[in-house]
Amino acid sequence: MGVDEFDPFVRGLDYPMFVVTSAHGGVRAGCLVGFVTQASIDPPRLLVCLSVQNHTYRVAREASVLAVHVLASDQHHLAELFGGQTGDEVDKLEQCRWRPGPDGVPLLQDCTPRCVGRVLARHPLGDHVGFLIEPVVVEGDTSADVLTLQQCHDLSPGHPA
Template sequence: MTDLDPFTDLLDYPMYVVTAEADGERAGCLVGFASQCSIRPSRFMVWLSRANRTYRVAERADRLAVHLLRRDQDRLARLFGGETGDRTDKFTGMPWHRGPGGSLILDEAPAWFVGRVENRVDGGDHVGFLLAPEAAENLTGNHTALLTLNDAHGIAPGHPAD
């Protein structure tokens, strides 16, 4: 098997917080594997680790909310990336509201969208969720410095990555 690290070590892509709710359970995690994957129709793919509680909730969810964070939102990044929902309710004391279809929207996120899950794709240790956007909001009005992979390198994951 070829190691992809010589290529991926050069990347510095945005990080996202993905939230999900199903059957009264809510979850959220910091995600690095995600991208728009179609213009017409508009589609976005989010990859969730099978080890993550958010994956277990998302596999029963109809919709996922995908949030961008600003580079200075280290507290949120550490909460959703460094804590596990198996031990911590990440939404306690966190301002959030309901979005389309009952989705969970983080009030402090500068931009977000909610997507209906159209398909799930087995990618190995991660599962891809193909999302059809239903609503989107950009609260910044213009470009802002976003949290990226390099900003998040110091966050120890709540679950092992593999």
Template sequence: MIDLDPFTDLLDYPMYVVTAEADGERAGCLVGFASQCSIRPARFMVWLSRANRTYRVAERAERLAVHLMRRDQDRLARLFGGETGDRTDKLSEVPWHRRPGGSLILDEAPAWFVGRVEKRVDGGDHVGFLLAPEATENLAADRTTLLTLTDTHAITPGHPAD
């Protein structure tokens, strides 16, 4: 098997917090594998680790909410990246509200969107959720410095990364 690290070690992509709710269960986690994948129609792909409780909730969810974080939101990054939903109700630790389709939106996020799950794609230890955006909001007055992979290196994942 080829090691992709020599390539990916050069990347410093944005980190996101994804929230999901299904059958009365709610969850959220820090995500690094995500990207817009189509302009017309607008589509965004989020990859969730099979090890995470968020994945198990998202597996049954009709919609996911994807949040950008500012670089100075270390507390949120540590909560959603360093705690496991198997032991911690992360959403009880932060203010949030409901939006389209009952989606869970973090009040502190400078920008977010809600996407309807169109397709799930097996990617190995992660599953891709192809999202069709239904609502979005940018609360940042201007460009803001976003949380990136480099900012999260000191966070020990709630579940092993692989």
């Protein structure tokens, strides 16, 4: 089955959008991500999927931790920053407020809730790689309205997925 046959199934789905950040070897990165899901209840685990085309993926494949930031419905500007530009050409973190977290991972100061997780495993999943992470720091809660995929259809990606 190809993309044309599969698209009608996923086209109308709506799910939260996230900014995932990473750091390794003095290089930091972040990107807009739609593929994040809880993968286990006990022990707690998240699965974060990054496009292999993405600068953040290239940093994350060597990183020990990832930070997963949930975007609020009024943070479209962060979705545009982290989804509409590529880290191959611009340091997106120079354009927002952040502070270093565990192992230097950038934590967006205006973006909670967030979860920092230790990378336990990396799994190829087609054009994305799944990072299984174990939460080590969780801040905030998701009681506010979150930004969703349907609210981001106006964005032009910084590069093909």
